[in-house]
Amino acid sequence: MLLSYCTNVHPAEDLDGILAQLDGYAVPVRESLGADRLGVGLWLAAEVAAGLAADRSARRRLAAELSARGLAVQTLNAFPYGGFHNEVVKHDVYVPAWTSPARLRYTMDCVTVLADLLAPEAGYGSISTLPLGWREPWGTGEDLRCGAAFEEVCRVLRTSLSRGERPIRLAVEPEPGCVLDTVADAVGWLADRVDPEHIGLCLDTCHLAVSFADPAAAVERIYAAGLRVVKVQASAALEVADPGTEPARAALRRFAEPRYLHQVRELRSSGEVLAADDLPQALDDLPAEGPWRVHFHVPLHAAPDRPLTSTTGVLLDAVDAVRTHAPEEHPHIEVETYTWNVLPGRPDVAGGIAEELRWAQVRLAAQEVGR
Structure with a gap:
């Protein structure tokens, strides 16, 4: 199992800066x-991806730089387009949407780049x-434009596969508040619309938790529809059992920072969310009468x-x-865990990432052994 950590935690949006962040x-x-x-x-970021996609020698140099550092790539995160560490991001992270040609161009640039960066064992x-x-x-017109864009993605990925290249798959990541808010929404939209050989789901387990979905049932829904989980983003949400108490509210206020959107869901006794x-x-x-889950990625x-x-x-139930x-x-x-730089207390990022990966390695390996 090649476990990865996502570099969207680092703010660099040019190639020299990216390499410096990897060194650091x-x-x-x-x-x-x-x-x-x-x-x-x-x-x-989109500008870096476009530059690399246009210059094969630059892609080869990047692949060599990664190899020299002992770093292996099997996945890219093409959700944020750019500006992911601006002072205020909030809804800007969802722009451009899949209705825009810019989103398709960015994704296709990432396909080109990833093909030359893939680790040998991938x-x-x-x-x-997104x-x-x-x-x-959002309406019918937006749906139609997105459908056409995904058809083009499938066409490009199918063509590259026919040339004998290793498959590259797009993984749609449901997120609270978006058009595809839940796994059920994503399955309903993707099933019978895309080729599951080329497009599937990214299961972000923080987002999954915030929706209060049952992990096993959500995963069952994906595979029953003929789709697949292409990628799991191992992440955890904030949870509070009794958000109406003053200690809970005081604790939550520490996480109400201004950069990112932190969607909240409350589970009522009736089952309504x-x-x-x-x-x-x-x-x-919110009435704060039932438990809350908050879209704030916290260290594992x-x-x-x-x-x-x-x-x-x-997270553990979903991976199982x-x-x-x-x-x-x-x-x-x-x-x-892209939130290291906005966590209360400003912890040590490199040390924290190492501890997260160690935690994940031990627990996921134990799961595998126990199967």
Whole structure:
């Protein structure tokens, strides 16, 4: 199992900066783990991806630089287009949507780049992407434009496969508040619309937890529809059992930072799930009568201070379910805690990433042995 960590935690958006960030973080992480090679899920902003896609010699140089550092690539994160570490990101992370030709161009550039970066042992490459766009405004016209874009993705990926190249698959990542908010939404939209050989799902286990979906049932729904989990983003959400108490609210306010959107869901005793698009809104508007889960990626190895907890149990259950349904496929697993730089207390990033990967290696390996 080549476990990766996602480099969207690093702010660089040019090639020299990306290599400097890898030297400053990825190499020390690999050394801390005592590993000869470390998987990295690269995030390349659109401008970098376009430059690399237009210059094969630059791609070869990047592949050599990665190899020299003991870094291996099997997956890219093409969800954020750019500006992912601006002072305020919020809804901008969903722009451009799949209705825009710019989103298709960016994704196709990532396909070109990944084909030349794939680690030798990778059976396929994966590229995660946003779930079409934010839910508003959206209608039939937007759906049709997205459908046409995905047809073009399938055509390009099918053509590259016919040339004998290793498969590259697009992985659509459901996220709360988006057009494809839940796994059920994504399955409903993708099934019978895309070629499952080329397009499937990215199962972000923080997003899955926030939706209050049952992990095993969600994974069953994917495979029952003839789709596959192409990639798992191993992540955990904030959870609080009793958000109405003052200690809980005080703890939550520490995570209400201004850069990213932190969607909140509340589970009522009836089974109904209430929604707020950001944590400050939830603190003002939700009744706080049932448990909350918050879209704030928290470190896998370090539970937040009580009364907050995290949803690592959902992560483990989801990976176990994927392995049950696809024992021979080995979907890519990428640790994705992009929030290190906005976490309360500003912890050590390189040390934290190493500890997260160590946590994931031990627990996921134990799961595999126990099967």
